Amino acid sequence: MEALIHIDKLNLYYGAFHALKNVTLTIPEKAITAFIGPSGCGKSTLLRTLNRMNDMIPGTRIEGGISIGGTEIYSNEVDVETLRKKVGMVFQQPNPFPKSIYDNVAYGPRLHGTTNKKELDEIVETSLKSAVLWEEVKDHLKRSAFGLSGGQQQRLCIARALAVNPNILLMDEATSALDPISTLKIEELAQELKDKYTIVMVTHNMHQAARVSNQTVFFLNGEVIEYSDTEKLFSNPTDQRTEDYISGRFG
Template sequence: MKHHAISVQDLNLYYGDKHALKDIKIDIEEKSVTALIGPSGCGKSTFLRTLNRMNDLISGVKISGVINVHDQNIYDNEVEVEMLRKQIGMVFQAPNPFPKSIYDNVAYGPRIHGMRNKNELDQIVEKSLRGAALWDEVKDRLKDRATGLSGGQQQRLCIARALAVEPEILLMDEPTSALDPISTAKIEELVQELKQNYTIVIVTHNMQQAARISDKTAFFLNGDLIEYNDTDTLFSNPEDQKTEDYITGRFG
């Protein structure tokens, strides 16, 4: 029996007057891949960002409801957001390496959290780059600037950077939308490997991708969670007509 890594109850989010997420209830299983699908502006990226409180950075956002990670509501006042974001990593749509060396990109998080021992940093950097399936391609050029890598390599570097602080949960916001098909395939393969050790929640516009890599899929529309089920079931036998219309391309 899989345990729930994240349990969301009665989540509502407003941008000013706009009701962007409406009474969301969802349990996300640990060490699995959950895909969030739906047309642009339907709330899926907003929902993803509530899971590590990235929306806190936006003015005028009001959030109510409960998001439990390990039975603690991450919106409780005593939660330290820095520690929360260490536990719940984020990979964005466009690769965003820091203008530093490959090594320094991966070592950045551990250093912020007080790691100074060079041997330990070396081990973390290697382990994280191996975890992101990038080590063999960059091991001889760790001092080179990360911005010299290809787009697909930069995105895997950003995954390595997220892994370096040993999160339990990895959030991915359309991580392959800026990449070519070969790089996309590598990241998809990587996601399958990472779920052995991490809980992954991924926003994707690509329904074939959701079908290929996720265990469960949640379909969002206009701020509502319309349907949430095992991916195979949701795509082959959706319960809601709106889900069927979306996955068969009638809208969106």
């Protein structure tokens, strides 16, 4: 697997708080990488640097570099809106807009200038199919997205993210608000999507990381303690702290 994202000696500060310490990491293309670690360890913060959502938090300062496919994303030439189009994100709580299912999926393409009705119809259909939601909603695309169940709403949010044709999909604890059956559906979906997309997921659930990811990164207090193939990390960790965490001694 080829590395798509290179993170090089990244330091991030929220005001005086040093949230990410000297993080160096590579993330492989078309695979699932899971970030695990106890609350407040910096895993979500690192995820949000990848599409620069942290830019909006006042007092955030960043040192070091992140390159995606060879482009330094924090350089001045990078257009943040284009970056976010290429690096989609799914949040912890399903957050559909108070609009119809169709308009939710079409929101992104419309932002970037697609207005042709036929084109939009096509994008909506393929996106909903990719998110395995099409069969459930194809007959009532005009209904409010709020009428869907939590798990369906989250798959709608995935479809919405896919509609702008990203390369990378960030999932920030995307299943933590869902029931076990919906969680399983999202996990299966992630497995299918990794053939086309590079997926980075934050999870507070070690078992989920073990089940679905190819590579796992273990964080503690803003540092990357260890990262390797998921199988190796869970069966034969090199660092004592990783072993303590995955065996449930803390966290």
